[in-house]
Amino acid sequence: MSRRNRQQVSLPSPEQVSRAYQQDQYRKRYKRAFISTLSVLAVIAAVAVLVSTLFLPVIQVSGNSMEPTLSDGDVLVLLKSKSYERSQLCCISWQNKMLLKRVIGLPGDVVSIDTEGNVTVNGVLLDEPYVSDKTLGECDVTFPCQVPEGKVFVLGDHRSTSIDSRSSEIGCVDQDQIVGFVLFQVWPIGG
Structure with missing residues (x-):
């Protein structure tokens, strides 16, 4: 690789790496919370249908x-x-x-x-x-x-x-x- 190409490539600063890492962690937490919420809502809906059908139409x-x-x-x-x-x-x-x-x-x-x-x-x-x-x-x-x-x-x-x-x-x-x-x-x- 030539010197000119090496100079154009710059590494991110530690603050940028930290920010990108925090955003990635936030996305993962948000996705887990969203899936968890959907799962809880699905279970609640299933229980409501079951109770409605069996006990309280x-x-x-x-x-x-x-x-x-x-x-x-x-x-x-x-x-x-x-x-x-x-x-x-x-x-x-x-x-x-x-x-x-x-x-x-x-x-x-x-x-x-x-x-x-x-x-x-x-x-x-x-x-x-x-x-x-x-x-x-x-x-x-x-x-x-x-x-x-x-x-x-x-x-x-x-x-x-x-x-x-x-x-x-x-x-x-x-x-x-x-x-x-x-x-x-x-x-x-x-x-």
Whole structure:
């Protein structure tokens, strides 16, 4: 190599080497932190999906069969549970649809609805403050009817439009069809 070529090549100063080294270390730390953050977010998302699927399904209300209690567009969190009681709101799976209804009769209960829409269970008139307009509605079931073992009798709160256990098409719902019970409402907030 000639002298002229050697003179044109200059070595970086120690400050430049130190700065380049620090930038390289910063990039490596940033990349590790970014990958770590993405990994944590992926795990959180997977856990959320698993919890949502197995324990706390989230659904959106579609229709008006539960008005005034629930409205079209409300978002609810359900709790999967094998224990339930009368007047609890539940989501049932019926012909690939999700229906929101209220548990009225438990296995062995005798349910009756008169022509004015008054509901009695085991001879006791139910107090239903959640129903704004009592009516017999669309009904082709003969009353009184006894709820078979392993099933529940469900009604919608908006009795004139709800298709529920009063219809022989749905009838008493098998407990295995219950997706979950309404735990709380997510949207609208404070609803």
